[in-house]
Amino acid sequence: MYALEAKSLFKSYRTRGKKTEVLKNLSLQVKKGEMVAIMGSSGSGKTTLLHNLSGIDLPDSGEVFVDGKELSSFTREELALFRRRNFGMVFQDFQLLESLTVGENILLPMILDKRSEKEQKQRLQKMLKLAEIEELEERGITELSGGQKQRVAIARALVQEPNLIFADEPTGNLDGQTAENILGCMLELNRKTGVSMLIVTHDSRAASFCQRILRLEHGGVKDDVL
Amino acid sequence: MTFFEISMKMFRKNFIRYRLYFLGCFLASTVFFCFATIFTNPSFMDGQVVNSMISNNIIFPSILAAVILLVFVPCSYAVFFSAREQEYGIMLSLGMSRRMACQGLILEGIALGVLALGASFVAGTCFSAIFYAMISQIIGITQLRWRIPYEAYSVTAFLYGIALVFAAVYTSIRVMGKRIRLLLLAPYQAEQKGRAYHWVKKCFPGYMGKHLLEISLLVRHRRDWLMRTVFSALLVGFVLYLVSFCSVFQSAILRDVENYCPYDLAYSEMFGKNNVSPQELAAVLEEHNVTITETTQISYARDAAFNYLSVSEVNKKLGCSYRIPAGTFLNLFQYELEDGYDYDLVEIPHISLKIEDEGEKEGQAPNIEASLQSCGSDVRILFNKNATLADRTLILNDRDFDKLKSNRNYWYGTMYLFQLQNWRESQAGVLAFQSFLQEKNQVTPKEQRYFRADAKIERYLEARQSGQFAMFLLCFVEALLLLAAFLLIRFRITAEQEENRRLQKSLFMIGMSEAERYRLFLFKNRVRFLSPLALSMMFSLIVSYKMGENVYHSGKMGCLASMVAALILLVLTALYTVFYSRRELVCTSYGRNTER
Incomplete structure (x- = not known):
């Protein structure tokens, strides 16, 4: 059984009355513990694919299976719960809440899941250590650099110990050295925890950290390179 | 840490961003509350205490304030939600359920709304005292006493509650329907340029090129x-x-x-009241340096529905030239047709006058009914209205009028009409004369309302x-x-x-x-x-x-x-x-x- 499997995904948007097909009969599989990069030129549908695979958006047709469960078979509430417990999300622009501290941002998925205080504390310390941001726990988001913010976002994605992490251009806003550190950190997490990762990027250096590279073109998978 | 604690923290941190929403709700409800303290004040709305010409003026502004309140709260709530769109998008992307998002958003909005309402009650209570003082001191409506009726709170809370609940339900529907992707992208989204933009760009390429940045900001x-x-x-x-x-x-x-x-002062002698001669009036007014320049005296009869006047007296004393044949009457409509109100100008076609048979013994019921036909109508203000007069006036031929004069079925009286030298400075004199009338009539102030003289200065001030x-x-x-x-x-x-x-x-x-x-x-x-x-x-x-x-x-x-x-x-x-x-x-x- 695959950690993630997509079958014949179709997705289109309507702009100024004109229909644009972004995903056309796209299928892919991600094994458990696999780190996969999705590459492609701008507008090739990378982010759309990620949103459809992670349940943030729904495809027009096709099926997405996570651990054998089809996402469209869930109700909205069930999907939210499933995503909370099984998925971790990392966004290019971090999507951190500026009104909360670093620690609170990391704990947010656990708070939403009503986990106990004790469990929250233990997991927070573990994540801070893992992302090497222990000294930032009480800091506000606005006080952080881009690299630090991305580490916080990664720690938040991992805090629930998900089976799958979806990362959308996790190094897109970062300088070369910080990007390398972040990717190294993700690779290490992948090895340590066995979490599957799907990373959208257009940076070939970032993709080189992954075990497999899927290249998107015209709404479908052009290459699947191991 | 619980979700409630996190929500509270986010609420506190974001409070400064909501100040406009808070301010809008606060001001809308404060103004409506101040109005409500007036229109729920029983003494203000009592026509016997405050002239209804004044008290009725509260209705239109209050309706406007209520409409503003009903529209403003949901609109500002929607904007308040827009400010939080991305935050909720992030939480939804992290696995927050839509129900939780709705609950959180509604709780925040309502908490802030209730806070604004509470603040508006406190501020409104203070402002209404100032409001009353201004109405009393500056405008001079001294009959108004400051009090905060319980109804003012309940009416404001009720209206505000309707607006808030509507806003909450509407926002919930929006949250439930909006895609997470769009919520996340909310701060980055810009609309596509419309046809007009492309048309202007085609027609004025030079201008568009020069002001590209400015225009790009505007079409966003x-x-x-x-x-x-x-x-x-x-x-x-x-x-x-x-x-x-x-x-x-x-x-x-x-x-x-x-x-x-048309006259500066007018009163009627009737029912044995207002038995004051023009000389007595002149004496009272003189004490307050008010001089009478012209006096007109007209006798009239009336019943419950009409005032009856004789045509010769009207023509002679009020400068008219009506011709009314015997057996007919003229409908007189004393209206100014261009004053912005609609008037019913339907003529009465005929009336039946009850006339005592001269042959009947005293104390017996009348047995003759004379029917008079309308000979037309006129719209003209001939004399001031006063409390002793009926609403409508008919002008009769002298012969018909004389029949009423000695008839016990009609009240007979005299109308006194005066022009003063300077009516704008006659307030003190008029006030003294009103007191004089009451003393003379030996009635209570409440009863005196039916015999009050009509003074132009009083109406003007009102x-x-x-x-x-x-x-x-x-x-x-x-x-x-x-x-x-x-x-x-x-x-x-x-x-x-x-x-x-x-x-x-x-x-x-x-x-x-x-x-x-x-x-x-x-x-x-x-x-x-x-x-x-x-x-x-x-x-x-x-x-x-x-x-x-x-x-x-x-x-x-x-x-x-x-x-x-x-x-x-x-x-x-x-x-x-x-x-x-x-x-x-x-x-x-x-x-x-x-x-x-």
Whole structure:
């Protein structure tokens, strides 16, 4: 059984009355513990694919299976719960809440899941250590650099110990050295925890950290390179 | 840490971002509450305590304030939600359920709304005391006693509750329906350029090229801006119309007083009351330096429905030239047809006069009914109305009138009409005469209401008070409407702050100076704030002229008042945009994260 499997995904948007097909009969599989990069030129549908695979958006047709469960078979509430417990999300622009501290941002998925205080504390310390941001726990988001913010976002994605992490251009806003550190950190997490990762990027250096590279073109998978 | 604690923290941290929502709700409910303290005050609405001409003026402004409250709260709630869209998008992407998001958002909105309502009750209670003091001291409605009826709180809370619940339900539907992807992208989304943009670009390529940046700022979120511009133009236009209405209304009701009071003082001797001779009146008035210049005395008969006057006396003493044959009567409608009200001018076709048979013994019922036919009607104000007169007046042939004179079925009296040397300074004299009448009649003040003399000065002062009171109340409504229009624009600009910050960063990076960026922001803000004003000016000038002309025949005056108000607003707005653009430049400058 695959950690993630997509079958014949179709997705289109309507702009100024004109229909644009972004995903056309796209299928892919991600094994458990696999780190996969999705590459492609701008507008090739990378982010759309990620949103459809992670349940943030729904495809027009096709099926997405996570651990054998089809996402469209869930109700909205069930999907939210499933995503909370099984998925971790990392966004290019971090999507951190500026009104909360670093620690609170990391704990947010656990708070939403009503986990106990004790469990929250233990997991927070573990994540801070893992992302090497222990000294930032009480800091506000606005006080952080881009690299630090991305580490916080990664720690938040991992805090629930998900089976799958979806990362959308996790190094897109970062300088070369910080990007390398972040990717190294993700690779290490992948090895340590066995979490599957799907990373959208257009940076070939970032993709080189992954075990497999899927290249998107015209709404479908052009290459699947191991 | 629980979700509730996190929510509370986010709520506290974000409070400064919600101040406009809070302020809007607070002011809308405070103004309505102040009005409610007046219209729920039983003594104010009692026609025997406060003249209904004054008390009725609370109705229109209160309805307007209620409508503003009902529209304003849901609108500002929607804007409040827009400010939180991305945050909720993030939480939904992390696995928060829609139900939780709705609950959180509704709780926040309602908590803030209830806080605003509580604050408005506290402030409203204090303001209403000032309100009453101003009404009493400045406008001179001294009969009004300050008290806060329980109903004022309940009516305000009820209306506010309806608006808040509607807003919460509407927002929930929006949250439930909006995709997470769109919520996450909320601060980055800009609408596509419309057909008009492409058309202008094609027709004026040079201009578009030169002002590319300015235009790009304006076409951003064009649909939303178009809706806001039109809506705020309507609000400001309505304010300008209200200003013109106030000026026209005030002069129109004072003009009406002069029209409806052809004599400066009038009273009737009837039912054995008001048995005061003109000499006695002159003596009372003299004590207060008021001189009578002309006295007219007319006898009349009346029953429950009509006043009956003889044609020869009317012609002789009131300067008319009616010809009424025996067996007929003239319907007299004492109305000013151009005073803005509608009147029923339906003639009475015939009447039956009960006439005692001269052959019958005293104490016996009448046995003759003389039927008179209408010979037409006239619309003209011949004399002042007073409490002793019936509502309608018929003018009879002298022969028919004489039959009523000695008839026990009709009351017979004399109307005294006076012109004074300077009626505007006759208040003290009139007041003394009213007291004199009461003493003479030996009745209670309540009973005296039916025998009061009608004085032009009293009516004039009441009308002036009424106009001032209406103006005073409408000032608050106007301020509220202006605030609503302002916030409508201001909320949107605030929501675009993140985009402006990114824009400033980019412009800074490509070497645009601060002065150049300031000019860009100034241009954008001028168009944003001034275009609704320009639109509203056009709208209000036409409406003010039309309404003023059709209703009060003072179209030019209304138009002028509206134009003056628009010009004042224009200058103030232009000054504000200079101040605000500078502030926006600083707030969104590169490196700053939050507006301070």
